[in-house]
Every structure is written in structure tokens, then in C-alpha cells.
Amino acid sequence: MTRSIARGLCAAAAVALILSCPIRSGDAGNIPLDQRRSSYELMSPPTRAMQDDDTANPGTLWVLDGEALWQRESGAAGQACAGCHGDAAQSMKGVAARYPAFDASSGRPIDLEQRIVDCRVERQRAPAPARESKELLALTAFVARQSRGMAIEDVAGKDERLRPFLESGRAAFEQRQGQLNLSCANCHDDNWGRSLAGNAVPQGHPTGYPIYRLEWQGMGSLQRRLRNCMIGMRAETYAYGSPEYVDLQLYLAWRARGMPVEAPGVRP
Amino acid sequence: MAAEAQNALTDYKVVDDAIPAPLTDRKGDPEAGRAIVANRQVGLCLLCHTGPFPEERFQGDLAPDLRGAGGRWNEGQLRLRIVDSSRIVKDTIMPSFYRIDGFHRVAPAFRGKPILSAQQIEDVVAFLQTLKDQP
Numbered sequence: 001m002t003r004s005i006a007r008g009l010c011a012a013a014a015v016a017l018i019l020s021c022p023i024r025s026g027d028a029g030n031i032p033l034d035q036r037r038s039s040y041e042l043m044s045p046p047t048r049a050m051q052d053d054d055t056a057n058p059g060t061l062w063v064l065d066g067e068a069l070w071q072r073e074s075g076a077a078g079q080a081c082a083g084c085h086g087d088a089a090q091s092m093k094g095v096a097a098r099y100p101a102f103d104a105s106s107g108r109p110i111d112l113e114q115r116i117v118d119c120r121v122e123r124q125r126a127p128a129p130a131r132e133s134k135e136l137l138a139l140t141a142f143v144a145r146q147s148r149g150m151a152i153e154d155v156a157g158k159d160e161r162l163r164p165f166l167e168s169g170r171a172a173f174e175q176r177q178g179q180l181n182l183s184c185a186n187c188h189d190d191n192w193g194r195s196l197a198g199n200a201v202p203q204g205h206p207t208g209y210p211i212y213r214l215e216w217q218g219m220g221s222l223q224r225r226l227r228n229c230m231i232g233m234r235a236e237t238y239a240y241g242s243p244e245y246v247d248l249q250l251y252l253a254w255r256a257r258g259m260p261v262e263a264p265g266v267r268p
Numbered sequence: 269m270a271a272e273a274q275n276a277l278t279d280y281k282v283v284d285d286a287i288p289a290p291l292t293d294r295k296g297d298p299e300a301g302r303a304i305v306a307n308r309q310v311g312l313c314l315l316c317h318t319g320p321f322p323e324e325r326f327q328g329d330l331a332p333d334l335r336g337a338g339g340r341w342n343e344g345q346l347r348l349r350i351v352d353s354s355r356i357v358k359d360t361i362m363p364s365f366y367r368i369d370g371f372h373r374v375a376p377a378f379r380g381k382p383i384l385s386a387q388q389i390e391d392v393v394a395f396l397q398t399l400k401d402q403p
Contacts, residue, residue, distance in 0.1 A: 179371060181354075187330075195328050230375075236373045
């Protein structure tokens with residue numbers, strides 16, 4: 001019987017999975033904090049080794065580019081990032097672990113990429129780097145690298161102003177969408193660890209961004225990754241930089257609070 | 269209006285947990301159905317299900333094994349389970365393959381279209397009926 005097969009599969013899986021076998025759906029709820037895992041743990045040993053070794057991790061190339069950009073004077077103001085922020089190893093330490101963060105001027109959360117764009121435009125008076133451009137990915141990777149190993153902060157839990165955006169992000173995570181009518185939660189809360197066409201379903205924690213994704217053969221942001229999932233669900237994507245993504249990113253960061261930053265991550 | 273009419277779905281009647289009558293006049297073709305089930309861009313089935321497809325390396329386990337489906341369910345029951353599984357299990361993760369309404373933010377390329385056509389559904393039903401052997 002199918003049921004017994006499903007049970008067999010479940011027996012091999014984590015205890016949390018067993019509770020709602022054989023078919024779980026909908027409202028199984030959040031993953032208990034102590035059962036959260038980075039998708040790093042689902043990767044093959046060679047892919048893990050690639051992430052772990054800076055000389056093998058392709059993301060290092062973006063980090064190094066970002067470091068050069070950090071030092072370079074740029075824009076009409078003739079300012080380098082380093083001109084104001086100095087040594088990134090000090091000034092940027094922990095910054096990526098607390099984004100998205102509330103931005104007073106827009107009255108809502110912004111992600112790390114947007115903070116860098118704003119700084120470039122407003123402080124350096126340089127052209128806004130496009131989302132997913134090499135420049136923005138490089139600077140983001142360099143800044144995020146300074147937080148590697150640090151725990152993702154519970155920014156949304158501490159900052160009252162972020163609460164409505166957190167709730168909006170949570171609602172988006174749980175909203176079924178697209179022609180396939182799936183929510184993020186259907187897979188990443190309720191079916192993580194199972195095989196989706198041979199690929200282990202990750203819990204979906206944003207610990208490694210920006211990541212070098214082997215499937216992309218390139219670097220990409222969390223928003224790019226979110227779009228990939230939405231396209232898979234045959235749902236309409238949002239434009240890069242849309243508040244809907246940032247709210248979702250905020251929820252994902254809250255959901256991953258306390259987990260260590262791995263940037264730049266490598267993912268299959 | 270003409271475009272909408274083209275997208276309209278064939279009416280069907282649910283009796284208990286089944287759609288006893290075929291959606292089309294042409295009898296389902298099990299071979300065509302097998303190809304649809306195995307194609308991850310068309311039927312999408314093997315993303316979540318495993319089945320008797322030795323040539324397909326990557327299959328899913330989010331949902332029951334397809335083997336034995338033709339023994340567990342009769343033709344009409346299989347048809348409803350593919351057309352709109354949510355009428356049987358309200359919060360199932362199985363997509364409704366022959367439904368176009370009640371969805372949120374469907375990508376423009378797929379808007380107003382079912383995942384499978386009525387004839388494709390009939391082909392898949394015909395194929396699944398052949399799966400009598402249990403895993």
C-alpha cells in the first residue's frame with residue numbers, strides 16, 4: 001500500500017515529519033526553532049566544501065570585486081564607501097545580519113541591496129546600480145561577508161515599526177498563488193526534507209545571500225531566488241525591489257532569527 | 269469575449285467523489301497519458317509523485333506512489349482527483365489540473381488556462397487505470 005511506503009519514507013525522516021504523514025498540507029505551522037536547518041545541510045559534501053573554502057567558493061570573486069568597489073571613489077561626490085565607513089571588517093560587521101531594516105525616509109523596511117543603492121545615489125551621487133547587476137551583487141556580497149558566522153538578528157521582533165510588514169510577509173508566505181496554487185509554506189514549512197523531483201525541499205532560510213547558485217552559474221540575490229520559486233508555481237512575479245519581496249524577506253529573516261549568516265553561500 | 273469563450277472549461281458533474289462521465293468524446297489514450305505524466309513541464313506529476321518510470325531518474329515523494337492508483341480508484345474517482353483534488357481534500361497540495369478560477373496571482377502566460385486540457389485529463393485517467401500493481 002502507498003500508505004505503508006509513505007510511512008517507510010517518514011520513518012527515515014525527522015521526527016517532525018512523522019507527525020503529519022502521509023500527506024501534509026496547509027497549516028502545519030512554523031518549524032520549531034530547534035529543528036531549523038540551513039539548506040547547507042542538505043547539500044552534497046562537494047558542494048559544502050565549495051562553500052567552505054574561500055578559494056573554491058565562486059562567491060569570493062564577487063566579494064573581491066565588492067572590496068575593490070568599496071575602496072573606489074565613485075559618483076559626483078567623489079566619495080568611496082570607505083571614505084565614510086572606513087574598514088568594512090569593523091563598520092559592516094553584523095550589518096547584513098540585521099537586514100531588512102526599517103528605513104525612516106521611506107517609512108518601511110528596505111533590504112541590504114536597497115540600502116547600498118540609496119547610499120550610492122544619495123551620498124555618492126552616483127547612478128543607482130541596477131538590481132542583480134554585478135556592481136550591486138559585488139557590494140552586497142562584500143558587505144554580507146563581514147557578517148559571516150554571526151546570528152541573524154530578530155530585527156522585526158525588536159522593532160515595533162516593522163510589525164505590520166512582518167505580518168504582511170507572513171501572509172505572503174502562507175498565501176497560495178499561481179496556477180499550481182501553492183504557498184511557500186506548503187513546501188518549506190510542511191514538506192521540507194522531502195524530494196521534489198529528486199531535490200530535497202529546503203526549509204527556505206535566507207542565510208547565504210547573495211548566493212552563488214550552480215543552476216544559475218552565477219551570483220544572485222534572495223529576490224532572484226524568490227522569483228525562481230514563483231515562476232515554478234506559475235505565479236506572477238513582482239518587479240525587483242518591490243515592497244512585497246522586502247516584506248517576505250523580512251518574514252524569512254525573522255523565521256531564521258538566530259541562524260548564522262553564511263554569505264556568500266553556494267547552493268545547487 | 270471570443271477569447272474567453274475559448275478558455276471556457278467543459279462542464280462536468282461530480283457524483284460522490286467521482287466524475288463518472290468523460291470530459292471528451294474521444295477515448296483516453298493511455299500511452300499519451302503516460303507521456304503527460306512523465307513530462308515535468310506538462311503533467312508535472314513526478315515532481316511530487318513516484319511511479320513506474322524506470323527511465324526517469326528524478327521523482328518526488330511529497331505525495332503517494334502512483335503505482336496501484338488504478339486499483340485504488342475507479343475511472344471516475346481518478347478523473348475528479350486530477351480535475352480538482354481540492355474537492356476531496358480541501359487543503360491538499362495537489363494542484364487542480366482542470367480549474368481556472370479561485371487562484372491568486374497566476375502568471376499572465378497561464379491565466380485563464382487549466383494545467384491540462386480535457387483531452388489530456390482523459391489520457392492521464394486512461395493511463396492511471398493501467399497502474400494496477402501496488403508498489
